[in-house]
Amino acid sequence: MNTAQAGMLANLFPLALIFLIFYFILIRPQQKQQKDFKKMLEALKKNDQIVTVGGIHGTIINVKDKTLVVRIDDNTRIEIDKSAIGRLEKAGA
16 A cells, blocks of 8 residues: 555545544434334324424324324314324323
8 A cells, every 4th residue: 555545544534433423423313213203103092192393282082094183172173194293292091
């Protein structure tokens, strides 16, 4: 190996190190968070209390393939996409 190749490898090492650090600090945790969120969406069931991304609090009364029927008040029900769920507030009984 000549000095030009050694110099090129020495220049690539810090770049590769930065990429690895970037991967383990940013990309990997985000992938885990997305995976956990998808599991939570698949596990939603009747009587779970949820909060939508718009801040609406409600209780699930019916689960469909891509949507949920949510009770937000005594006589008020709305149908929302599962993608509109922000978080699970409390699992139902």
